[in-house]
Amino acid sequence: MPLLSNADFLTQLQALFSAKQAKGAVFLTQKRLSYESPADDAVMQEASGSDEREWPCLLRATGGSQDKKTKLSTIVQPADYAAFTASYGTVLKGAMTSLRKKRKQKRKPEGKKAAPGAAAGGARATFVPTLPKVVGPRRGAGKAMRDRAEKRRARELAKLEARGKRSKLI
Numbered sequence: 001m002p003l004l005s006n007a008d009f010l011t012q013l014q015a016l017f018s019a020k021q022a023k024g025a026v027f028l029t030q031k032r033l034s035y036e037s038p039a040d041d042a043v044m045q046e047a048s049g050s051d052e053r054e055w056p057c058l059l060r061a062t063g064g065s066q067d068k069k070t071k072l073s074t075i076v077q078p079a080d081y082a083a084f085t086a087s088y089g090t091v092l093k094g095a096m097t098s099l100r101k102k103r104k105q106k107r108k109p110e111g112k113k114a115a116p117g118a119a120a121g122g123a124r125a126t127f128v129p130t131l132p133k134v135v136g137p138r139r140g141a142g143k144a145m146r147d148r149a150e151k152r153r154a155r156e157l158a159k160l161e162a163r164g165k166r167s168k169l170i
Helices: 006-019 078-098 143-165
Strands: 027-031 059-062 071-077
Touching: 006 027, 006 059, 006 078, 006 143, 059 078, 071 143
Parallel strands: none
Antiparallel strands: 027 059, 059 071
16 A cells, blocks of 8 residues: 555545445545654653644545455645645545435334324324332331332422323322
8 A cells, every 4th residue: 555645645536436436335544643663762751741743644545345455545744734634525525426315214113002192193192191100018128118119209299290280190
């Protein structure tokens, strides 16, 4: 995968997109290039407050089958990045015209019935509040759980009463 100049990368990327327009995929990757040369000695240094260094950007594009895979790559320097992204964006926008939207299937989950009180024919469903059931022994083991459930039910009833919907429940 030889490195191309920025202009050559864009022209070959456009050709790759046009070749894959009818059928096929093009994969694009972009990452910060932080490669240090092996001659540099890896010495731990104190961490400074912030690293103001600007890093180059590595862009790769691959497309094609296993046998005839096309690989393109380029390195964009920070000074050229703004101009490159403008022309890169136009190439990408031009290639996006052949995309198709995925069809969303509208399915109702099996086993669920319509809400009670909901009218047939797509009419708006009415709000049907549900209150927590209070179960458990009144004394002995489990009494604390029953008390908490009773408090929860009382809070829900108070909320419904504040909304004016308590009369529907009782």
